[in-house]
Amino acid sequence: MKIKKNRIILDEIDWEILRILEENAKISYTDIGRKLGISHSTAYDRIRKLEKYGVIEKYTIIVNEEKLGAKYITAIMTIYTDPKESENVARKLTESDKILEVSTSLSEELQIIAKVIAENQEKLHSFIAESVAPLPGVLRIRTSIITKRFKEEKLPIPHLNEKFISEK
Amino acid sequence: MKKMSFEFDKKVPREKAFYFFTSIGNYTGEKACSLKEFLEKIEKIELKSIEFHLHRGDFEKWFRDVLGQKELAEQISLLRKSDIKGDSLRKELHETILKYSGTV
Structure with missing residues (x-):
């Protein structure tokens, strides 16, 4: 991760880390390292930096409302x-x-x-x-x-990377 | 013309106005702040809106709870229970209110 003219620039490994965490925010540093061919300490350092600079704002959960019988x-x-x-x-x-x-x-x-x-x-x-x-x-x-929901996702990280960040 | 039995054109605040919908959540943009305005609106509002509100009991609720006209609410309740539909319903609703307000 680099900061250039007040803009954060991520490298491929950072983007991969985000993609992996988006799938599973509870994954261990060791497993991230294994998937990307980097050490767990490198994975840890990169994630801490992404957190520090606010690229990762927070880790959250998705509640399955149907399991709770929520009706609205x-x-x-x-x-x-x-x-x-x-x-x-x-x-x-x-x-x-x-x-x-x-x-x-x-x-x-x-x-x-x-x-x-x-x-x-x-x-x-x-x-x-x-x-x-x-x-x-x-x-x-x-x-x-709304009677039936077929898909509901936030903007996926690969799209953020490839399509929706304009190079200035 | 008879003397009006109550304040026919007394206005209520906009948050207490009657808002005309055609179905759940579909607001026509028409509202009435007094019985006089209500009468004017039902002359031209689409029939779908009149049928929607009459069937739900919204008119009688507004007459009773907001305008305080229990007797008129009861008359509208009878109209709701009748089988009148379409333009006859519009006419009947209009005449019921006119008669009640003492303007005919």
């Missing part, structure tokens, strides 16, 4: 707004614990896209009718309830 519905709201109020609407939405994601989108009209969760359809509707529609600047709302 997820929906995607497209909120058409008055352009003057869209920033305020988006900020207000972020304050709710029922909203998981808020983004703005450019199309013919300014839209806010928000992912929302609720215990059931009735509670979803109440939340939208009582807490979203009354926000000043909301012109109309389209909501799609």
Whole structure:
């Protein structure tokens, strides 16, 4: 790992370490070293450096909600707004614990896209009718309830490496 | 025209307004802050929205809980239990509110 003009540049081994940790964050330094043909102490040093400079922000877990019997519905709201109020609407939405994601989108009209969760359809509707529609600047709302999820991943590390980091 | 029996055009704050949806989470952009505005909206709002809210009991809930008009809520409840659909439903809803408000 190098730092050049305030930008962190990773070498191939660093990228491989990230890819391995993304698959299994509990893997030992010895196993990482074995996979990459480096010593466990080199693996340790590199990982500490990636942590120190914030490339690795944290290690987390993925909870299988189905095993816990968690029941809720997820929906995607497209909120058409008055352009003057869209920033305020988006900020207000972020304050709710029922909203998981808020983004703005450019199309013919300014839209806010928000992912929302609720215990059931009735509670979803109440939340939208009582807490979203009354926000000043909301012109109309389209909501799609997600019925089946085929894939949900974060941006995979190989893509970060090869496609989405622009060389300046 | 008879004298209005209550404040027909008294407005409630926007957070207490009636927001017209066509289905779960799909807001039309139309809202009513008073019974007068409500009457104007139901003249032109798409039928799908009227049927959606009537079936759910949303109209009577708003009349009773927000406007405090229990008697009107009861009349709308009877309308909900009837089998009227389509434009006849719009007309009947409109006339029920007009009669109640004493403007006919």
